[in-house]
Amino acid sequence: MLEYENQMFLDLLHEDGLLIAAKGLGLESLLVSLITTYNDPGNLVLVVGTSPKEEEYLLQHLQENEVSPIPKKLTSDYSVGERSNIYMDGGVLFVTSRILVMDLLIERIPVDLVTGIIVWRAHRVIESCQDAFILRLFRQKNKTGFIKALSSSPMSFTVGFCKVERVMRNLFVKKLYLWPRFHADINTCLSARKPEVIELHLTMTNSMKQIQMAVLDLITNTVQELRRSNNTIDIDEFCPENAISRAFEKMVKLQLEPIWHQLSIRTKQLIADLKVLRTILEYLCQYDCVTFYNLVSSLQTTEKAMQSGGWMLLASAETLFVNAKLRIFGENKASPTKKQGPQSSNKEPFTECKLEENPKWLALSEILAEVRQEAVESKDTEKCLIVTQDDRTAQQLKEFLMFGAQPVLQRLFYSTVAVKFGIPTPSTLPGKTTNQKGTVLKERKDKKGKAKGKTNEEEENATLTQIAKKYDFIGKNETEEDTEEVEFMEHLFLSPLILVQPLKNASDPLSLNKILKEMQPKYIIMYDLDLSFVRLVESWQARQAEEQVKVYFLVYKGTVEEQVYLTNIKREKDAFEYLIKEKANMIVPEYLDGKQDDHPDLIRDAKKPSETVPQNQITRKGGQVEEPQKEQRVIVDMREFRSELPALLHKRGIDIDPVTIEVGDYILTPDICVERKSLSDLIGSLNSGRLYNQAQSMTRFYKKPILLIEFDQNKPFHLQGRFFLSSDGSSSSKDVAAKLQLLTLHFPKLRLLWCPSPYATAEVFQLLKTDKEQPTVEQAQAITAESNPDADIEKFNPQIKDFITKLPGINTKNMYTVLNRVTNLVELMTLTQEDLTDILGNSKNALALHSALHHTMKQPINQDAVRGRGKFTKKGVKRFRK
Known part of the structure; x- marks a missing residue:
């Protein structure tokens, strides 16, 4: 340590x-x-x-x-x-x-x-x-x-x-x-x-500088418009400096998500525009000219222009589009038009096009040449680690190191841009043949004889072999499979071993720690800057005191890339200064x-006399002794422990029994069963039909089934906006609302419980359990989808029962009378109106049921035939002319 x-x-x-x-x-x-x-x-x-x-x-x-x-x-x-x-x-x-x-x-x-x-x-x-x-x-x-x-x-x-x-x-x-x-x-x-640090301050090309200035102007205008149109919102942190940072999206989400449904469409468009413009800046610094042009051209459409807040109509947007195209086609060549398609008389005018190379690629080549020269002089096998921002950049650098800049750019050009404009693709593209391996591998093959004569210890050989097999080194021959260990080792010990690794790896956040420990690189090239990795290299160098590592920083001087890195350092420094002040003033x-008994969070329910007042100090009120409240208990399905609700219920003094139950998620009382749904789960259950089966099981086994629709406390308690139903009355919104209505109509006993947060749900659950009998685990586990309920109210076939409830004249008062006195549907069809009156106890209901079973339904009147025949009086009553 x-x-x-x-x-x-x-x-x-x-x-x-x-x-x-x-x-x-x-x-x-x-x-x-x-x-x-x-x-x-x-x-x-x-x-x-x-x-x-x-x-x-x-x-x-x-x-x-x-x-x-x-x-x-x-x-x-x-x-x-x-x-x-x-x-x-x-x-x-x-x-x-x-x-x-x-x-x-x-x-x-x-x-x-x-x-x-x-x-x-x-x-x-x-x-x-x-x-x-x-x-x-x-x-x-x-x-x-x-x-x-x-x-x-x-x-x-x-x-x-x-x-x-x-x-x-x-x-x-x-x-x-x-x-x-x-x-x-x-x-x-x-x-x-300290490691030996070499900062290479690169200069952007003229087109890249023009693009950066144009995008920064667009971001400034968008931020100003956002601040101007939202005077009631605290948007002090909405500034161009923060807008180019990756933390800006989290900042916007934290402040505006609870009131997102209250924001105007204009404000939402401006926020989306800032995200698009920041993405353009990232592409400008990280990727090649062809990838950048594909992104910009995808935005230059009528649909995207209508969705934006109007930044595409500004002069800076035109500068952006023009310079993005100049990086592809150059200033001396006109951009291709529809007339210059495959039928054009020009003979392959773009086969020899000179695409603009990324300045970082050229700097990387110079660094690797210097590293290779040092490795030759030291006569040792050195390892070089190149760190990129993401997997896409890492893959491009691998292709660049294998084939060179122009072959990679031309392959991207003819696979994307050329297809769009109808430019014919050459019969052979650089980088497709198996015998072209680039200058890096060529030099290594030329030095194969020297590599054979290199002597290393067996332990070092075994370590390098294991590392090379585990990681995808550039020095390994990828086109021909090495069948013999000897041939593999010949390629292995050709210096330097180059490994390109992304900074962000979602599947393994500690991948760089492992690589530094196993690979032990002598050279580290930071293609993209990252504050965490810089600290990681510093601490790793402090542990490796016997050999000094050489670190190269590639950064565009005076650009957005450098500004973002400095902003991250400043934000972390400000955070620690804030915490230092908080610690000094903290009570x-x-x-x-919590090691004493007076911690308020450990007292689960302050209203319980049994927990707050000793038994010998219980006072009299109104001549009666105040008895301690009974312990409350809720049975919770084990799958519900992914949510926040069980923790909040327990803090309110309600004991939790975690068991596996098939019907419902929460059993509050022997009669109350709750099925909890978040918004996303609710939509999925409605679309799949799973919620219908769940509601059917709950209404069959419990007297008071409840469907709990729980919102996120950090999101608006509102069924409009991008979270659930849109406010434009689209078909998808109507479908979800119609399915909810159909569910309530089909299950009249089902109650809907809307809660804005888990805190509100816990409070409502406690109110529902007041003075109610506590549920038992044995009873909740005994209820399954295949079990037969013992209650007399549920002894009928559920399908027949559902059919009877839909007939005219049948209601909740006479439904079970019909089911008990009529054997089957055939007998129901043979009953007269007087018999139905005797069973239903109401002549009006009997007439409605008898008419529905025996009378032929008339065809609905064509509304077009009677259109215009009526008129409305001043009182709004419609009368038809005879």
Whole structure:
């Protein structure tokens, strides 16, 4: 461990707390140290908040450090009995939040024996999440165990009112540890062993400069128009500097999503325009001229112009479109028209076109040439890591290194732009033949003889072989399969080994950590700047003190790319300065750690005399002794623990029984069954017909079935806008509304419950359970889709019952009388009107039913034939002329 990492570890080990560090400073090593310290069968430590890939990385790191026993991962693959045995064995366990909540509620885990809980990604712990539920259950029954929380997202604690204080309250910790990059210990440690950094300030081409200026003008105009048209909204952070940052979308979502349905169409168009313009700037700095032109040309349509807020009509937009085309066709060649299609007399006028090359590609070639020269001089096999922003850029760089710039650009041109304008494709394109491998591979093949004579140790050979087989190096021959190990090794030890890796990998967030550790590159080329990776390289270099790594920065000087990077640094610095001030002014109650009985969050219901007032102090009111309220209980289906509602119900003093039930999601009383649906789930269930079957089962087995439609608390409580039904009365909106109406008409007993948030749902559930009988788990589990209910009200065939309820004259009062006194439909058809009057008890209903069964229905009158025959009087009564 580094010096500052050791100090982090000692601080957190000495006293529980929340530790917030800057991105890329290696919190994973701190987590490994905590796990190693408590990894003993005499302890029972639970780790929550980690993803499967992170757990895999941590377990691999522990195995390499020869830690024994290796911690286990508890998932749904283990049975109930196996989980109980694993808990009793002790040690460190990675447990998913859903499983741990159920085990704590059922008391399958010995809570009093738990040594402590380590929380990863602590910034996500809000009051209604599963991790907060776990900590509350843990602290209610365990007053001695530790809680240690880690987070590397300081900006998440600056959003909202007293966010850091609320998170600390949910974590039950009293200490706050802050470790920014400008911390004295971190600065001293990383400055002692710094990598050799070479910044290459590149210059954009003239066309790229014109495009950037035009897009920045469009962003400025759009932001000004947005601020001008929304005077009532707090849009102080809506500025051009923030609009070019990737965090702008989160900022807009946080502020405007709750009132999105109240915004004008103009405002929504302007917000969408800012996203489009920011995407254009990203494409300009990252991708080639052909890819950029394809994006811009896709926006230059009538449909896109109608959807935008009007930026395409400005002069800067014309500058954007013209210069994007100049990068493809050049200034001396006119852009192709419809007349210059395949029938044009010109003979392949664009076969020799000179497409504008990306300046970063040229700089990358020069860097690799320098790296190759150094590798030749050192007579050693060096490894070079090229880091890009995404997979698309990484794939383009691989093709560029294999075939060169113009072959790659021409292949893209003839596969996209040429097809659009009808330009004939040449018979052979560069980069398609198998014998063309580019200058990089050619030089390596020429040096094959030198590579054979290179002598390395066996351990080094084996390590390089494993690395080359695991990762896709550019130096590996991709067109011909190497059948022999000798031939593979000949290609392997040709220096340098080049690996192109994207920064963002959704499937494995720690992929770069693994690559740096396994590959041990001597050269790192940052094709795209990223703050987290810069810190990661700094900490990795500090650990690799024996050899200095060489880092190349490729950045367009004085451009949006540089500004975005500097803005990210500033935002993180401002976040830590805000947290430092909050820590200085923070009032920390003595009960905040939850180790005393006076923590307000541990008192589940303040209205319970049994929990707040001792039995010998119960007072008399009105001459009667105030009796303690009975314990309330709700049966919850296990699949519902993905939502926030069970945690909020438990906090209100309602006991939770997590079981698997087939009918409904929540059983409030023996008569009340609730099926919970979010908006997206509601639409999917209506379209698939699943909600009909669920409503049918609930109405069949419960007297009071309820369909709960629960909204997100961060979104508007409104059935219009982009979240559900559109306000333009489209067919899709009408379909969803019609299906909801049809559902309520078909099941009259079904009640709809609309709740704006899970908090409101928990309050309504508590009101519905007031003075009601509590449900039992045995009864709820006994009800299945195939079971026969014992109630006399449900002894009839449900299909026949549904048919009878739709007949005229049949209502809820006489429906069961008909079902009890009439054997079948044939007998019902033979009854006279007098018999039906005797059964229904109403002559009017009997006449309606008899007429529907025996009289021929007349064909509806053609409305076109009688159109215009009537007139309206002043009172609005329509009379027909005779």
